[in-house]
Amino acid sequence: MNQGTSFLDDPDDTREAIMRATYVALGKHGYSDLTIQRIGDEFSKSKSLLYHHYDSKDDLLLDFLEFMLTQLEEQLPVYKDSGADDHIQDIVDQTFVFGGTHTSDDFARAILELRTQGANDDAFRSYFTRSDQFVRKHVAHTIRSGIEQGIFRDVDPQETAALFQLTFVGTMTQRVTSDDDVLEDARAEFERYVRECLLAE
Amino acid sequence: MNQGTSFLDDPDDTREAIMRATYVALGKHGYSDLTIQRIGDEFSKSKSLLYHHYDSKDDLLLDFLEFMLTQLEEQLPVYKDSGADDHIQDIVDQTFVFGGTHTSDDFARAILELRTQGANDDAFRSYFTRSDQFVRKHVAHTIRSGIEQGIFRDVDPQETAALFQLTFVGTMTQRVTSDDDVLEDARAEFERYVRECLLAE
Numbered sequence: 001m002n003q004g005t006s007f008l009d010d011p012d013d014t015r016e017a018i019m020r021a022t023y024v025a026l027g028k029h030g031y032s033d034l035t036i037q038r039i040g041d042e043f044s045k046s047k048s049l050l051y052h053h054y055d056s057k058d059d060l061l062l063d064f065l066e067f068m069l070t071q072l073e074e075q076l077p078v079y080k081d082s083g084a085d086d087h088i089q090d091i092v093d094q095t096f097v098f099g100g101t102h103t104s105d106d107f108a109r110a111i112l113e114l115r116t117q118g119a120n121d122d123a124f125r126s127y128f129t130r131s132d133q134f135v136r137k138h139v140a141h142t143i144r145s146g147i148e149q150g151i152f153r154d155v156d157p158q159e160t161a162a163l164f165q166l167t168f169v170g171t172m173t174q175r176v177t178s179d180d181d182v183l184e185d186a187r188a189e190f191e192r193y194v195r196e197c198l199l200a201e
Numbered sequence: 202m203n204q205g206t207s208f209l210d211d212p213d214d215t216r217e218a219i220m221r222a223t224y225v226a227l228g229k230h231g232y233s234d235l236t237i238q239r240i241g242d243e244f245s246k247s248k249s250l251l252y253h254h255y256d257s258k259d260d261l262l263l264d265f266l267e268f269m270l271t272q273l274e275e276q277l278p279v280y281k282d283s284g285a286d287d288h289i290q291d292i293v294d295q296t297f298v299f300g301g302t303h304t305s306d307d308f309a310r311a312i313l314e315l316r317t318q319g320a321n322d323d324a325f326r327s328y329f330t331r332s333d334q335f336v337r338k339h340v341a342h343t344i345r346s347g348i349e350q351g352i353f354r355d356v357d358p359q360e361t362a363a364l365f366q367l368t369f370v371g372t373m374t375q376r377v378t379s380d381d382d383v384l385e386d387a388r389a390e391f392e393r394y395v396r397e398c399l400l401a402e
Binding site for chain 2 (some may be wrong): 030109112113115116118119120124127128131132135136148153156158159160161162163165166167168169170171172173174176177178179182183185186188189190192193196197
């Protein structure tokens with residue numbers, strides 16, 4: 001979920017314009033203070049369109065999350081049958097992306113608020129479950145290909161992918177709720193783990 | 202932050218009785234729906250005591266978090282100059298404790314809600330920063346002693362502790378917001394990391 005995606009700079013259609021307005025309003029107000037009205041304030045077209053398409057704030061936010069997941073799927077580098085080690089480095093970068101500067105603080109904070117909704121709301125929980133599954137599937141695929149290429153050791157791709165995904169969730173939560181200095185140290189150790197426990201000797 | 206601590210079963214004094222009532226009410230209502238009134242409903246003594254001691258719900262919750270941190274500090278096994286490998290296994294258990302059954306779902310959910318408050322509230326953020334620092338200091342101390350004993354490889358204790366602490370935050374967030382089946386796989390990989398990247402050969 002990076003910034004700088006095309007729908008932010010230049011929305012193609014009404015839905016992308018709504019998604020852009022939601023992205024901006026969510027970063028600005030956070031989940032709790034967000035209203036459809038405030039999303040409308042960031043929207044150049046008629047606000048009645050928003051009320052026509054969505055029954056509630058959560059309804060719109062769930063559609064926004066689906067849209068972001070599709071963007072993520074489309075933006076992931078196409079996996080080729082070579083260079084799984086470069087690809088795993090990209091994944092490490094992505095894993096720590098919430099600890100870096102690729103995503104604004106405000107947006108990272110809003111995403112954690114939405115995730116925390118999943119503690120009490122099945123629709124949000126179900127979304128983040130699918131989103132996490134997608135991340136694990138992608139990482140496991142890379143690990144599996146790397147093993148076949150002899151780049152990685154004969155590890156369990158599913159277990160490895162699970163730790164990557166958990167680390168991703170950890171970096172995101174840490175960054176917005178606590179001391180984010182720790183992310184640099186954690187990343188150094190995670191890279192050691194990849195070098196010494198994942199790459200073939 | 203385990204269940205079964207003495208203040209829950211048998212509060213020693215008024216403060217412990219307040220902390221017990223807060224623990225129970227927080228698990229029952231979550232952060233958003235919690236009120237001092239609802240904490241009072243779990244409190245056997247006069248509710249006016251609560252209003253006398255605390256200005257607001259957040260004031261009480263921050264005192265509760267401090268109390269829990271002190272409990273955690275007191276409950277941690279006393280570190281002896283032998284057996285750092287057993288101790289690191291205890292820490293792995295603690296790291297994945299939120300993925301296990303030691304803490305109730307309701308309480309784990311409430312703790313994440315409080316942590317997420319740290320995204321927008323400096324008092325909560327400052328608390329979780331200190332709490333995370335405490336966890337890292339404890340892990341780093343164990344790693345350092347293990348290196349001196351020749352049990353662990355010559356790793357960087359601070360970086361290693363950072364990854365442990367990040368994983369702890371990840372397990373807690375994952376458990377309450379998404380698919381928690383993944384925790385078993387992530388734990389298996391994390392234990393492989395400890396065996397192959399941390400223990401001396």
